[in-house]
Amino acid sequence: MEWTPALLDELRALLGDDGVLTSEAARFTYEADALALERHMPDVVALPRSTDEVAALMAWAHAHDVPLTPRGAGTGLAGGSTPERGGIVLSMNRMDQVLRVDAERMFAWVQPGLVNLWLSNRLAPLGLTYAPDPASQQVSTIGGNVATNAGGPHCLKYGVTFNHTLGMVAVLHDGTVVTLGGEAPDAPDHDLAAIVTGSEGTLAVVAEICVRLLPVPEAVKTMLFDFLEVEDACRAVSAVIAQGIVPAAMEIMDRHTVGLVEAWLHLGLPLDAGAVLLIEVDGPAVSLERQVERIVGIANAHHSRSTRVAKDAAERAAFWRGRKSSFGAYGRAASGFYIMDGVVPRTRLAEALSTIYRLARENGLGAGNVFHAGDGNLHPHVLFDADDEHQQRAALEVSHEILRMCIRMGGTISGEHGVGIEKVPMMSELYAPADLALMERLRAAFDPSGLLNADKILPGGAGCGEAHARGPGDQAAAHAPAQLGGMRPTADGEGPWM
Ligand SMILES: Cc1cc2nc3c(=O)[nH]c(=O)nc-3n(C[C@H](O)[C@H](O)[C@H](O)COP(=O)(O)OP(=O)(O)OC[C@H]3O[C@@H](n4cnc5c(N)ncnc54)[C@H](O)[C@@H]3O)c2cc1C
Secondary structure, three states: OOOOHHHHHHHHHHHOHHHEEOOHHHHHOOOOOOOOOOOOOOOEEEOOOOHHHHHHHHHHHHHOOOOEEEEOOOOOOOOOOOOOOOOEEEEOOOOOOEEEEEOOOOEEEEOOOOEHHHHHHHHHHHOEEOOOOOOOOOOOEHHHHHHHOOOOOOHHHHOOHHHHEEEEEEEOOOOOEEEEEOOOOOOOOOOHHHHHOOOOOOOOEEEEEEEEOEEOOOEEEEEEEEEOOHHHHHHHHHHHHHOOOOOOEEEEEEHHHHHHHHHHHOOOOOOOOOEEEEEEEEEOHHHHHHHHHHHHHHHHHOOEEEEEEOOOHHHHHHHHHHHHOHHHHHHHHOOEEEEOEOEOOHHHHHHHHHHHHHHHHHOOOEEEEEEEHHHOEOOEEEEEOOOOHHHHHHHHHHHHHHHHHHHHOOOEOEOOOOOOOOOHHHHHHHOOHHHHHHHHHHHHHHOOOOOEOOOOOOOOHHHHHHHHHOOHHHHHHHHOOOOOOOEOOOOOOOOOOO
């Protein structure tokens, strides 16, 4: 489509002059998300302020057959908000308001561009909180979290975004505004809010969200253990849950990660440890001492070398700082790295980690891991030299091999980051053709035009038959972009943590 001045004027009439970005410098920011695997410049960036403006814009895009890609903060790690076909990037950043809080009924209506952490900060004086806490919560938006069904360290106990989304106002491909779910739990519809949650912007644009709120827990205890062998840490995690204890969070940093974090932050983490395990329990104060006692006993039985229980909020924050800075620590050290978020059954964590290290070693690559151990949700970081195309390709192939291992072990290819463009080739390895065909039909029912976040999640459309006909290795190559980038750190290694 040719973007004539007259067409751009039509858009400005809908969104205002400052709601339409067309300069190359402005569009450049929107060409990729945090994956940076593949980059595509949008033709136009639209910045609506209200549901009505979203609807007007989408009706306009529909009338002109323009592809449209929704975007929150762009922290996605699967390429979900990369505008594969150019067209319009619909950025929700100016829709960042808390619309209404009902403290008594414990829900809030928010706009999708609201940053996750801002909501809990706003709720704190009311003694309430919003539970889903992706490690990107300082930056990522509630709309992006809903679209990816984000998880986070505390989702072990509290569940993922889906469990905290009561309803939403969504805008369909042609600008139709619909309300899905509602303020009461379990609306008697076809659970359409649940279907849109996790659909990565392929079914509808989420314009307002009704989130479930919880009381802030009365007390919290945070423990830090260190193990010589990462396998022992993994077994301790399984044993705690097998004993009927469900901590709020169970997070492991392996030796590689501990080394990078310690070199940066000097927190006193043991450099000879195979793994550091952080466990947090929360709830009524009277119940916590006993839980801590039992968890320490289990960790000791699995050869934990030391136990630290945070004495106060400051020490608790210090424990978390190490875990939460790990992403930045990788960013400082590696010129490029590729992050997976495959899931394996908790009981097979130790075996999965050994396989990951072996696969990386055999391909001449480094690998480290920092992960939501309680959920079996791995985050292998496969490291490569960003200027070496051969290494980049090897890293992508190793990463896909890791995901195949997750499938073989009875797990899955993404615990929380989503499929985006990154894992499209893996979908036909995880699902049968009939499963994928049903997903295609669902997508077509919501968006017959196929222009809403096109080419994401499903290997259908042009690539479908091709992907099925090829072998797995070829599939990866078929979808691999000419210019692999992987995750490139910022110059100073700073950035959101994971
Ligand atoms: C350091 C770091 C740590 C991370 N830790 C976690 C973690 O612990 N758990 C986790 O789950 N993820 C994590 N992520 C991944 C990422 O932060 C999440 O996927 C997050 O939910 C994306 O939110 P966003 O606002 O950045 O969305 P974006 O990246 O902008 O978009 C993500 C997807 O949602 C779609 N989308 C965005 N807004 C809307 C909307 N309003 N309507 C419809 N579709 C929309 C986009 O098209 C895209 O497909 C991490 C990422 C980083 C960089």
